[in-house]
Amino acid sequence: MSINILLSIIVTSLATYVSRFLGVLSSVRIKETSKLFRWFNCLAYATLAALIARTIIFPVGVLSEASYLSRVLVVLLSLGIFFISRKNFVYPTIFSAISMAFLNNYF
């Protein structure tokens, strides 16, 4: 293994584990019925939503090459399928992959 790649992996995993580990340490003193727990629950959902929205609107990697219009269109259509299919998770997910690959050639 090249030393640079190996070090990058170790540094990345440490940076990731820090947040997980500190989270567990803090959890020892937090009761699940407390207000603090409810606040952190809101923070977790909001941060995840912020991350997902950012991934779609300002993507990194291969998605950044797809047009903004095609990404928004895929999200809206997939959400439409999600509601039509009575909140089934699988149909909109599979639809999104196929429609993204297809729409990328047209928009």
Added chain:
Amino acid sequence: MVKKELFFRGYKSILKSDSPAIALGCCFIAIGALLKNIGFNIQESIFSTMLIYALPGSLVMAESILVGASLISIFIAVWFVNARLYPMAVSLFPLMMDEGQPKWKYYLSCHFIAVSAWLIMKSNYEKIDKKDRVDFWIGIGSATWSVAVISTIIGFYLSDYLNKDMLMGLAILNPIYFTCMMVGAMKKIQVALSVTLGAILGPVFYFFSPEWSILLGGIFAGSFAYLIGEKNVN
């Protein structure tokens, strides 16, 4: 040690029809292909998914390696993008804390905190006795973790056969799956507001600071949703 029955019950939860295994797998196939394209060998790719097991972190690492960033800047960039794992841990582990369970289970199994396993646990924990929840969680985490590692291997070897359109399809799958899961979880006012405001404020803060946007967007949106929710309940 870990109770086998609970472990396997957790492990099998990814076999359900609405499980995140497909979305998670497809995403790590894309990561496997990406890692090969930036010069990782198969051992490095496997090692990377096993140790990091957080998708945005792996993407940031890959981008940083491409631009030749220093190790310190990689650490800071990854820490920022993965800091969401802290509130995720704090909003999950108090549900599993039990005096009778050894601490090492919690310190080791926190490695499994990722959106997929977190959402499965959040929607299933009430069915499990509190003292057994950590064993169930270890089962869920081991399952999603093995899907990620196997998919990375598949992606690595498939990379020569995947064109750009296919990679784009694989990359959009995960955010769409999680968008649907989050919308599905919007049953209480606090969660519904957190998700809606987070989705708006995250991108808005991106214009001020791309690095801080997820954290700041999450903190503002979550706190605001909490306050409105508490007021409503009272």
